Amino acid sequence: MKFLKITNNEKKEWLIPLEKMKMALCLYQPSSCKGKTLKAFLPFVLKIPVLRNIILKIFDFQIVDYQLDNNLLECISKNLKIQSFKYSIFKGTPGKHQKTTIQIYDNNNILAYCKISEDINVFELFRHEEKVLKYLEKCKIYNVPRCLYCGIVGNYYVFIQSTEKTLKSFSSNKLDSNKIQFIRNMCNKTSKEMCGDKSEYYYMLQSFQNDIEVLKNYDILKEYVSFLKDLILRIEERVENINIFCVYHGDFTPWNIFEENGKIFLFDFEYASFEYPAYLDIFHFFTQDCIYSKRYEYDEIYTRYLSFLKPILMSEKLFSNIDEAYIMYLLSVCQLYINREKNNMDDEIQRHIKIRLDLMKEIDKNYKI
Numbered sequence: 001m002k003f004l005k006i007t008n009n010e011k012k013e014w015l016i017p018l019e020k021m022k023m024a025l026c027l028y029q030p031s032s033c034k035g036k037t038l039k040a041f042l043p044f045v046l047k048i049p050v051l052r053n054i055i056l057k058i059f060d061f062q063i064v065d066y067q068l069d070n071n072l073l074e075c076i077s078k079n080l081k082i083q084s085f086k087y088s089i090f091k092g093t094p095g096k097h098q099k100t101t102i103q104i105y106d107n108n109n110i111l112a113y114c115k116i117s118e119d120i121n122v123f124e125l126f127r128h129e130e131k132v133l134k135y136l137e138k139c140k141i142y143n144v145p146r147c148l149y150c151g152i153v154g155n156y157y158v159f160i161q162s163t164e165k166t167l168k169s170f171s172s173n174k175l176d177s178n179k180i181q182f183i184r185n186m187c188n189k190t191s192k193e194m195c196g197d198k199s200e201y202y203y204m205l206q207s208f209q210n211d212i213e214v215l216k217n218y219d220i221l222k223e224y225v226s227f228l229k230d231l232i233l234r235i236e237e238r239v240e241n242i243n244i245f246c247v248y249h250g251d252f253t254p255w256n257i258f259e260e261n262g263k264i265f266l267f268d269f270e271y272a273s274f275e276y277p278a279y280l281d282i283f284h285f286f287t288q289d290c291i292y293s294k295r296y297e298y299d300e301i302y303t304r305y306l307s308f309l310k311p312i313l314m315s316e317k318l319f320s321n322i323d324e325a326y327i328m329y330l331l332s333v334c335q336l337y338i339n340r341e342k343n344n345m346d347d348e349i350q351r352h353i354k355i356r357l358d359l360m361k362e363i364d365k366n367y368k369i
Contacts, residue, residue: 001017001065001066001067002017002018002063002064002065003015003016003017003018003063003064003065003066003088003089004016004017004018004021004042004046004061004062004063005061005062005063005064006028006059006061007060007061008030008035010093010094011094012090012091012092012093012094013090013091014027014028014088014089014090014091015064015066015088015089015091016028016042016088017086017087017088018046018063019086020086020105020107021042021043021046022043022167023086023105023107023110023167024086024088024103024105025039025042025043025088026088026103026105026110026165026167026169027088027089027090027101027103028088028090029171029254029255032293038059042055066089068087068089068102069153069154069155069156071153071154071156072114072116072153072154072156072158075149075153075158075160076102076104076112076114076160079148079149079160080104080111080112080148080160082106082111084106085104085105085106085111086104086105086106087102087103087104087105088102088103088105089101089102089103090102090103095340095341095349096121096340096341096344097119097121097122097125097270097340098117098119098122099115099116099117099119099122100115100116100117101113101114101115102114102115102116109166110163110165110166111163112148112160112161112162112163113145113160113161113163113267114158114159114160114161115158115159115160115161116156116157116158116159117156117157118155118156118157119157120157122157123152123157125270125271126150126157126158126159126270127150128270128272129147129150129159129268129269129270129272130147130150130159132247132269132272132274133145133146133147133161133269134147135190135247135274136186136190136247136269139189139190139247140189141185141186141189141190143164143182143263143264143265143266144265144266144267144269145161145162145163145267146161146162147159147160147161148160148161148162161267163265163267164260164265165258165260165265166260168260169258169259169260169265170258170259170260171254171255171257171258171259172254172257172259173254173289173293175282175285175286175289175309175312178259178262178263178264179252179257179264179282179285180282180312180316180318182264182266183249183252183279183281183282184279184316184318186246186247186249187246187247187278187279188246190246190247190274191244191245191246191278192244192245192246192275193243193244194243194245194275195240195243196239196240196241196242196243196245197236197239197240199239199242199245199275199276200245200273200274200275200276201239201245201248201273201275201276201277201328201332202236202239202240204273204332204335205232205235205236205239205331205335206236207335207339208228208232208331208334208335208338208339209229209232211335211338211339211342212225212228212229212232212338213225214338214342214343215228215338217343218345218350220350220351220354221350221353221354221357224354224357224361227357227360227361228331228357231327231331231360231364232331235324235327235328235331238324238328239277239328242277244278245274245275245276245277245278246275246276246278247272247273247274247276248272248273248276248280248281248332249266249269249271249272249281249284250269250270250271250272250273250281250284250336251268251270251271251284251288252266252281252282252284252285253284253285253288253289254285254288254289254293256268271336276332277325277328278318279318279319279325280325280328280329280332282309282313282318283309283325283326283329283330284329284333286304286305286309287301287329287330287333287356287359290304291352291355297355298354298355298356298358298359298362299358299362301355301359302359302362302363305326310322323363323366323367324367326363327360327363327364330356330357330359330360330363331360333356334353334356334357334360337349337352337353338353
């Protein structure tokens with residue numbers, strides 16, 4: 001089967017079949033204007049031999065042969081109860097928890113998504129996501145996937161989930177009222193009363209205290225060790241006084257969301273937690289978009305926070321202390337990256353962690369926690 005192999009500057013790779021390309025490209029979610037324009041025109045220009053050759057040469061794309069493992073194809077067919085289907089493939093974001101995502105579709109509909117890996121640690125994430133999705137279903141949280149299969153197929157760990165995505169679905173970098181309302185609803189429906197020092201968030205802070213020493217191995221990060229130790233102790237005291245916690249998605253971003261008919265659909269709950277302070281996902285959406293889409297440095301993010309995000313959150317009245325909540329979020333995401341990568345942080349990961357640490361220092365300096 002012939003596929004178009006797309007590779008971007010971040011070494012992410014997609015395999016898109018040349019037939020029914022428009023449906024297949026629903027898996028390709030570029031954040032740049034260049035990528036979005038390319039996605040819109042590819043199905044048309046590749047039909048013209050002269051233009052196809054130009055596109056292949058300019059973007060260094062390739063036409064390759066590819067076939068999924070037969071056992072995997074049989075597993076998909078069995079769990080979706082279908083005889084035949086098409087698929088496009090995203091090889092995953094390079095990193096420790098890299099996994100392959102497969103979009104499964106027919107001539108008219110996207111049927112499901114399948115994630116695969118040969119890494120047992122990624123399988124643990126799949127099993128955790130299965131647990132989260134079952135809990136959300138129990139809490140009557142809709143517009144999220146259902147787990148259709150989580151198990152082992154040959155050499156692969158496999159996770160298959162349902163989807164409501166269609167050709168009309170789209171993603172947006174805009175933090176609007178629909179997205180905030182989705183997070184508000186998810187937090188309200190999953191909220192539980194408990195002692196702050198028994199929450200997952202509090203345990204995360206304690207784990208972070210143990211991970212901080214790793215930063216001494218990196219020249220651009222070692223100066224933050226004492227700042228973080230002091231900050232975590234102060235935040236721990238705050239968390240001890242919180243008694244309401246709820247589900248936190250952990251990666252609420254434009255690339256894990258799609259929209260259709262005014263509704264928000266959220267997926268990829270691998271990094272979700274059950275007991276976090278409410279509404280922190282809103283900060284994640286804002287910050288990830290600033291870093292990865294807008295390519296902002298920390299001072300630009302802080303300026304944008306003051307002029308855009310903070311006024312919105314003040315009007316929504318979600319937080320008693322917005323600056324404190326933002327720092328709680330930033331500690332969480334830094335702990336995730338540092339714990340996950342530890343002694344294997346490349347220059348790009350170090351730079352992104354530094355942006356978040358500088359942002360924390362700026363917020364802390366202007367409003368002492």
